[in-house]
Amino acid sequence: MKIRQLFDYDTWTYTYLIWDEATKEAAIIDTVIEQVERDLQLVTELGLTVKYLLETHVHADHITGAGSLRKKTGAQIVIHKNSNSPCADILTSENDVLTLGKQEIRILHTPGHTDNDSTYLIEGAAFTGDALLIRDCGRTDFQLGSNEALYHSITQKLFTLPNNTLVFPGHDYKGFNQSTIAEEKAFNTRIGAGKSLDEFSILMDNLNLPNPKRIHIAVPSNLKCGNV
């Protein structure tokens, strides 16, 4: 599987274009509406057919480009069933499998940042959305987030993946672009090095983060796949 990471400078969002080189079937994970033309041009230049638009969750910090890209490519929008998204084409559950050519995309339900987080597992790489970030993790204080759920998702699901699994997050705010499960188990500042649920919860409950600027626009828009 080929992977191309893309960055939206305004919202610090990573988008991922992945494709099977043999069949040129592609998926795009977590698109951003302002970057749709860029993404379409890249897909065209690489000669790819976009089959899936994979959302890791209903985002609160940017508006998805999925609706717009579906119109222009015919791809199917995929998101976890807990989102109750009325516009998605495929609502997923734990361990569902999608395919690009002979390559498999396996879905883990990794809630805690929201109730509808998915991690997409593809050939030794985990696209973790806002569940597991690099040395960090998603906040748990809105959108049905839960310290207990996120702790369980990360320690019982993601940290049990092979150590050399690459971690590709939904955002990074320090300029890291990838990590590994081994690194996060050892060095994640919020949940690594064997932190207990109590330690994790105290830390998460004291973050005192402001709401994302666009949350009141982004969440309803994303439940409509970007209003397209």
Added chain:
Amino acid sequence: MKIRQLFDYDTWTYTYLIWDEATKEAAIIDTVIEQVERDLQLVTELGLTVKYLLETHVHADHITGAGSLRKKTGAQIVIHKNSNSPCADILTSENDVLTLGKQEIRILHTPGHTDNDSTYLIEGAAFTGDALLIRDCGRTDFQLGSNEALYHSITQKLFTLPNNTLVFPGHDYKGFNQSTIAEEKAFNTRIGAGKSLDEFSILMDNLNLPNPKRIHIAVPSNLKCGNV
């Protein structure tokens, strides 16, 4: 060879940490002074020994972290001999080879953005600095830049590398993080698709770009390896 791409948000600069997994010998390409602590922490967490601090050229848009990192790691600072850098440890020429464990780093002199640009070739990847960017290339209007030299560097040296060679640039301003030689030969907007030197020169001579904000600080500072 393992590759980790790092990003400096303020100057849109890509830094690359590369290492030989067997010996843990590492090099860092194009560091940024504000990110030295981040880079050191990552190196420590990964258990690496930094052997080289590779500069693709004397930068005009940010101050290198090389001097500071040399102090803290004992690594050698490497740059092309045309820089006449009085603080570097190794001044390179075309086809020089450095090693990390059994892995080779081959140096191509790819001038045109400046007179001292190097591309570092490592196991199917080209770290092209500001010579070849993604769908773009470095400007040629200061620091002894030259349309003719850059055209020659890109078309005669970089475009003759194997098509599947990965291209890792020094900057990107649209959120791309990597490309391939095949893509740039086909789609580079300034020099791809068989553009002639005349076409390229007309385009480059009409960019009318403002000088980088920090050029008067950055260039003299970088000739002192970041004043450290």
